[in-house]
Amino acid sequence: MRSFTQSFLILSCLILAACSSSDKRPEDLSEREFYEQAREAMEDNNFLIASERLQQLESRYPFGQYAEQAQLELIYTQHMMADMESALASAERFIRLHPLHEQVDYAYYMRGLSVYELGFSFVERYTPSEQARRDPTPFRDAFNHFDELVRRYPESQYNEDAQKRMVFLRDRLAQYEIGVGRFYMKRHAYLAAAQRGERVMLSYQGTSAVDDALALQIEAYGLLNQEFEASQALALLKLNYPEHEQLDEKGNFIESGLTKEDRRTLIGVMSFGLIE
16 A cells, blocks of 8 residues: 555656646746757747747757757748748848858858749749839849859758759849830830840840840831841841741731830829839
8 A cells, every 4th residue: 555655656756747737937938948948839830939949958058068059940930930030030130140050051042042932932922013113132142142052062862952042033034024025115225125134145144035136126126227136136036036026927026016005104203114
């Protein structure tokens, strides 16, 4: 009987100890307990709690055993909460503080991914109308961040995804140049339009915008009476893109009609050309 009583008391003490441990206030948690709670929250997809615990861990134990890993996982939790500004700031901070860390390539990748997502948040949600109006800076920055990852860490496991995104970003940047070139055509700024086409030919070979860049050059140079440049662009378009929509069955060039569109609407005048 005494043995049973002793066993019961020991078991009760263990249960009470476990309960008291789980009911600890955050300020009473050890570094390991902070980290374990953060991991449990992530497994439950509770990224808000995970983020709070990781930040508390770093604040209370900035030089502890789990501090650097907490900083990395904080980037992830912020990204999963769609808080791209914070994820970007955390990634840049990790790169600055731990440039030689064995997992710093992850921070480089998440930096690029955060800027990539921020670009779409702004471009697609707030300016969905015309590419010529869109600010390409986030896409250009994201491309440069991914490019830095690939160059610095050629063996990184994140490079495959980064390179796929870079291909897409190059295409979007090239399409932006075409959009600006068409905008200039509407304004009868033919030299500026031709220069946008030239920029695509020089910087964005292999993208889906090359054929439209040639068409832009043909029309702009023709209107500038630069027949040699126009004929060169036409020859390239016929040779490489014979099915382009601005070529008829005989290979003759069809004008876009952009120059005949009304250039000066009332709202365009009132907004100085920002809105048409």
